[in-house]
Amino acid sequence: MDKDIADFTLKYAESKKVDYAEVRAHSTEYEELAMKNGVLDAYAQMIDSGFCVRILAKGGLGFASTNRWTKEEARDIVDIACKYATTAKRKDSITFAEEKSVKISWKVNEKKKILNVTPETRIETLTDLDKELTSQGINVASRILQFGTNITEKYFVNTEGSVISSYVPRINAYNFITVVENGKPEQAYRQFGYAGGWEALTEWKMNEQTIKEAKVLQRVIKESKSIKPGKMDLICGPEVTGIAAHESCGHPMEADRISGREMSQAGRSFIYPGGPFWLKTKIGSPAVTIVDDPTVKNSYGYYEYDDEGIKARRRYLYKRGIINEFLHNRETAAKMNTRSNGSSRAISYDREAIVRMANTFVEPGDMTEEELLEDIKEGVYMRSFTEWNIDDKRFNQRYVGREAYWIENGELKHPVARPVIETTTQIFWTAVDAVSKKVEYDAATCGKGDPMQGVPVYMGGPSIRLREVYVK
Amino acid sequence: MSEILAKTEQIVKKGKGLGADEVVAQTTFGRYRQTRFSNNQIDISVAWNDYVTQVALTWKKRFVATQLRDFQNVDQGVKRLFQLAKVSKENPQWGGLAKGEFRYQKSKADKTVVNIRNPAEYVFEAIEAAHEEAGSRQTNTGGILFSKLEDVYLASSEGPVGKDQRSAIELSIRAFSDKEASGHGVECSSTLKGFDPSRAGQKAGEIAKQAKTPKPGVEGRYDVIFDPLFTGSLLGMWGFMASAYSIMVQMSVFVNKLGQKVASDTVTLRDVPASYSMANRVFDDEGAPAKENVIISKGILKTYLHNTSTAKIFKTETTGNAGLVVPSAWNLEIDAGDMDKEEMFSEVRRGLYLTNTWYTRFQNYATGDFSTIPRDGIFLIENGEITQSWKDIRLSDNALKMLNNIVGISKERQQVHWWNEADPPSLSPYVLMKDVQITRPK
Numbered sequence: 001m002d003k004d005i006a007d008f009t010l011k012y013a014e015s016k017k018v019d020y021a022e023v024r025a026h027s028t029e030y031e032e033l034a035m036k037n038g039v040l041d042a043y044a045q046m047i048d049s050g051f052c053v054r055i056l057a058k059g060g061l062g063f064a065s066t067n068r069w070t071k072e073e074a075r076d077i078v079d080i081a082c083k084y085a086t087t088a089k090r091k092d093s094i095t096f097a098e099e100k101s102v103k104i105s106w107k108v109n110e111k112k113k114i115l116n117v118t119p120e121t122r123i124e125t126l127t128d129l130d131k132e133l134t135s136q137g138i139n140v141a142s143r144i145l146q147f148g149t150n151i152t153e154k155y156f157v158n159t160e161g162s163v164i165s166s167y168v169p170r171i172n173a174y175n176f177i178t179v180v181e182n183g184k185p186e187q188a189y190r191q192f193g194y195a196g197g198w199e200a201l202t203e204w205k206m207n208e209q210t211i212k213e214a215k216v217l218q219r220v221i222k223e224s225k226s227i228k229p230g231k232m233d234l235i236c237g238p239e240v241t242g243i244a245a246h247e248s249c250g251h252p253m254e255a256d257r258i259s260g261r262e263m264s265q266a267g268r269s270f271i272y273p274g275g276p277f278w279l280k281t282k283i284g285s286p287a288v289t290i291v292d293d294p295t296v297k298n299s300y301g302y303y304e305y306d307d308e309g310i311k312a313r314r315r316y317l318y319k320r321g322i323i324n325e326f327l328h329n330r331e332t333a334a335k336m337n338t339r340s341n342g343s344s345r346a347i348s349y350d351r352e353a354i355v356r357m358a359n360t361f362v363e364p365g366d367m368t369e370e371e372l373l374e375d376i377k378e379g380v381y382m383r384s385f386t387e388w389n390i391d392d393k394r395f396n397q398r399y400v401g402r403e404a405y406w407i408e409n410g411e412l413k414h415p416v417a418r419p420v421i422e423t424t425t426q427i428f429w430t431a432v433d434a435v436s437k438k439v440e441y442d443a444a445t446c447g448k449g450d451p452m453q454g455v456p457v458y459m460g461g462p463s464i465r466l467r468e469v470y471v472k
Numbered sequence: 473m474s475e476i477l478a479k480t481e482q483i484v485k486k487g488k489g490l491g492a493d494e495v496v497a498q499t500t501f502g503r504y505r506q507t508r509f510s511n512n513q514i515d516i517s518v519a520w521n522d523y524v525t526q527v528a529l530t531w532k533k534r535f536v537a538t539q540l541r542d543f544q545n546v547d548q549g550v551k552r553l554f555q556l557a558k559v560s561k562e563n564p565q566w567g568g569l570a571k572g573e574f575r576y577q578k579s580k581a582d583k584t585v586v587n588i589r590n591p592a593e594y595v596f597e598a599i600e601a602a603h604e605e606a607g608s609r610q611t612n613t614g615g616i617l618f619s620k621l622e623d624v625y626l627a628s629s630e631g632p633v634g635k636d637q638r639s640a641i642e643l644s645i646r647a648f649s650d651k652e653a654s655g656h657g658v659e660c661s662s663t664l665k666g667f668d669p670s671r672a673g674q675k676a677g678e679i680a681k682q683a684k685t686p687k688p689g690v691e692g693r694y695d696v697i698f699d700p701l702f703t704g705s706l707l708g709m710w711g712f713m714a715s716a717y718s719i720m721v722q723m724s725v726f727v728n729k730l731g732q733k734v735a736s737d738t739v740t741l742r743d744v745p746a747s748y749s750m751a752n753r754v755f756d757d758e759g760a761p762a763k764e765n766v767i768i769s770k771g772i773l774k775t776y777l778h779n780t781s782t783a784k785i786f787k788t789e790t791t792g793n794a795g796l797v798v799p800s801a802w803n804l805e806i807d808a809g810d811m812d813k814e815e816m817f818s819e820v821r822r823g824l825y826l827t828n829t830w831y832t833r834f835q836n837y838a839t840g841d842f843s844t845i846p847r848d849g850i851f852l853i854e855n856g857e858i859t860q861s862w863k864d865i866r867l868s869d870n871a872l873k874m875l876n877n878i879v880g881i882s883k884e885r886q887q888v889h890w891w892n893e894a895d896p897p898s899l900s901p902y903v904l905m906k907d908v909q910i911t912r913p914k
Binding site: 034036037039040041042043044045046047048049050052060061062063064065066067068069073076077080081084085087088089090091092094118119120123127141142143144176178185186187259260261262263264265267268272275350352386387388389390391392393395396397398400418422423424427447450451452470 | 506507508510511513514515516517518519520521522523524534535536537538539541542552553556559560561562563564565590592612613614615616644645646648651652656717720721722723796797830831832833834835836837838839841842843844845847864866868890891892911912913914
């Protein structure tokens, strides 16, 4: 990364008398391994490096990027972005919420430095996992095991005087397994993610988790029974709580979606001006508080300053069942006459920063898992999910259980075959009457933007109990 | 420009000189342009330029890859890559790269797609058409205008050397006549010739108008007419499952089904990287000529999509669909049928017309159980006529069963692509399918 070129780019943009300009440079060192059915398909190492400029002028926005680090290219991209901004011909001008400038350098520390880990050790991580997984007496008929590290250095400068440097190492892994018993296949995937060093491997317990998953699938095939559809109590484990928090709270609370900016791709929101839901209206029970927080240490979605240079903080999205605070960048904050809460993220130098989640989770309550279970006469405990989706206004959603058990008189019984909850955001969160103490997170890659930007996030929470919901 | 090819070949020579068994390098100079709009106004216009060489080499069946930027640090990059190969792990299934000197078709790319003087005019043309068709300037629209021009130079130690130019332009527009009533239209091409943004706007506006005041849908099994845009999503799903990689990891309903009936007799599915397509190309990532492949012929599964290595595992020839690790479809086509759209509607006594979908997710790729969420116009058809607009339904069915339940295909086909939902691009017809399961939230 050549910071001088980035500074030069900003100066050149300033000379164009624009209302605002920022330059964001990224340099990411990737190392990725892909194994299929015990065979290492590919080992890739690469450095991706480039910079972009975003310009606000005459009420319009322009953006251009390049991975050629020359002054000539810098001038070119500024000229293009400037032209784009000034020819937008908007009826209402785009403005940014006012924010203080920042000069800071921040980094995520590694207890064990990623760069010191040899390729051989990285390969062993996957070969050991595959060996262990296939020596359990379970027919894990196919396996995709992927593992990667990336170290991103960023440099951000804008015409308001902000200068921010950052260094974030991340580790990720993805497993997709198929277990076949009696000719019947069941499948599971699992993602792991961490911001920090090689110590992630110790924390993840990836082998143990993946083997456990294979055992669950085997048991599902051999022992699971379908349930009679109907209204019943449902306990969602942290994984299911997390996906519901992400899909039916985090996404609809993105202010760019609310304002319609994503309308033709990721869609809009059930929350809109003049609609039945807005800030301070009820969406769930008082037991439900959902936050999005980029500052959770070592989380996959960790950052200290967003990609517009705004300090990250915890955002209370649904607070005790009430719609409380949207996720904002500077553009949406200005539209809604508020301040940015540091939700602007870009996956690369060649992508515009847009409103994103970081780590979205339900805040814990004060009950134990046993207490959640004890007064349920008949119901389902959905510990993890397989198929899931939600409509583009983020209201009509469905989660299909992967590991799930029948509950009878407060006790877990046999596994249940792919139980389905297909309901609305309001019904789901209103039905929650109790929340357990222990929060767990899962890593995920959240998709949004055009072109698609998959950003690293956590989603999670404690176990939650829903009363009298329809399960089939 | 041949200087770039020479530099690309130089990378291959360096790799070979270090002792690599095979080397392939592919340099792409890409120019990409996008205008995003919502609420009938332009939000941002974006340009990105990429100067990248993808390099892959093998040494004793160890496959490693890297990316070089703008021919910077080539010596160091290739050396580092070769050192990585030496400590990497053998892939006993590695079947090599495409071998031979091939003559490629001449690219018919249109260089002008990235030099549109005023992209905003295209956007406003589409918006205007949507407004006119929907009959109201209050109709709220959003979408993108995207164009790309890629100069691609490929050299391989196994013989292939070639140049390609790939162009594409796409206008995607979604129109809302009401908060819950929308339509989506796309216009996709490899060239500006005949590219008509207003067609996309008209389609979006027409559906949005019809979709007004939607009622909650009703669960059940229905005969369904899929609009070409929805069909494009289904083709993407089946195309993904035709990749040999998907077969090997059981992310497919086509495992062990070569030569068997997997679809109704009316279905012939091809992968065609043709010059008309947004995904036009003359060679794949190994330098094998990209060509037409019939995946399903009159309901019978004929081939998986291969690179050289997967082809060797399956004891066949590459289909020219590399991906060095994962072969994939370029541009899918279903052969045109013999029905008019109107005839298709008249066949439906009580059924649905679904215009678009998103968020397709599987319970189990091997069995094919999945669901997807129809969006934009969802219409009830009674006695051949649209009688109601619906909302809030989900298609919850099975990928293999659906292929077998196709009973009609229209003569009319349209090139479609949008976002990651109808991807890769396809030439899609209206499709009539019987007995499709629809569910809704409770």
